[in-house]
Amino acid sequence: xxxxLHILAAIALAGYVLIAYALTAKAHEAITGWHYPxxxxxxxxxxxxxxxxxxxxxxxxVTTQHGTATFPANFKHEESPDGLIHACFTPSRLYCLYLTAxx
Numbered sequence: 001x002x003x004x005l006h007i008l009a010a011i012a013l014a015g016y017v018l019i020a021y022a023l024t025a026k027a028h029e030a031i032t033g034w035h036y037p038x039x040x041x042x043x044x045x046x047x048x049x050x051x052x053x054x055x056x057x058x059x060x061x062v063t064t065q066h067g068t069a070t071f072p073a074n075f076k077h078e079e080s081p082d083g084l085i086h087a088c089f090t091p092s093r094l095y096c097l098y099l100t101a102x103x
Contacts, residue, residue: 032082040096046088062087071097
């Protein structure tokens, strides 16, 4: 068999393994046991809020173990499944916000 066929087969196998891993990867877990969705995080930027303050302009400033971020008033949020506030962000991007009723 020609060498290029072995190389092509190795590349195809590597691609298959990477795709299989990506399809089974899960997001990390909240402290109360539910999993943050994969579209929200990079496995390390979601956490329960230690403080949250509604600002006069309607924005919400949230502090987690990863720092503090201000989410605009019109930021799309989801209902928190465990009754706690959670936020997913990096210094340069806001990903997800989970709020309790009335927050």
